[in-house]
Amino acid sequence: MFNPFSLEGKCILVTGASSGIGRGIAVQCSKMGAQMVITGRNSERLHETFSQLSGEGHSIICADLSCQEGIDSLVEQCPLIHGVVHCAGIPKICDVKHIKRELLNEIININEIAPVLLTSGLLKKKKLKKKCSIVFIASISGVCVSNVGEAAYSATKGALSGYAKGAAFELAAQGSRVNTICPGLVPTEILTLSNDLFSEKQLMESTMYKYPLNRYGTVEDIANGAIYLLSDASSWVTGINLIIDGGYTLN
């Protein structure tokens, strides 16, 4: 059957695959035929993801991307890949007045420095094939909108989007593509993101009306975007922010 979205024959690295969007992307990509290399900090949860993968030939590399040794170790162990999805990230909620160096260091290190330096490492060690696809999970927060308490988080995601454009330009020469996905709210993150500021019920009532499609996102919604950007269906797509937000940014 004609299927331009197939990932058959492609080897894909996913960071942050031990939970949430990263896990969802790893699972869905394996269903599309990809051979997955999944990475994360927590070995036990990585194995849970691994057990959900379809097909065979997948591998696990446990690595802590918050330090250079972790990034180097992942690059070293990584096989030759056709694509990478950078999902590892942390949300931090803090009002502007109370943002401190410590918080900034932590969130920028995980959300921005790690994916950027992992990309450098993969390119330098020639682990990415020509015509590869690099995908960063950014957010509508920072790229399109923001909210109370999200300034520091938005800053990291906006930075990622800017970086992706520069990298897209540079890597286009070898036919490689670099894009971001900007998800709206996916409930795996609700409580951490909101710092439990509102009860879940309050949150649902106070923000649901901002989603014209009348629901929050699922990890599958985001994974389908990743499949598109990793597949040959998006061969002429580079440097974009793919917004998957149920219409939130229409407001």
Place this chain on the structure above:
Amino acid sequence: MLLDEFISSFAAEFNDTPVDVFKADTDYKSLDEWNSLTALSIISMVDDEMGKTITGSNLRSCKTIEDLFNFVLTL
């Protein structure tokens, strides 16, 4: 930290509410200026000044500033 100091720190997170409004028995959620931003500021203030982590649901379950102070002391 003493209750009086806690009340001063609590009051300092507000921009438009006069300082003398803040008392031990102030029902903080009834203040006009109480919203998601001031709630977040209080969470940060408690973290900064008392080294304790409180959540939104803690803020919801306490009523007065003194209730909140006593709750933080139990952490």
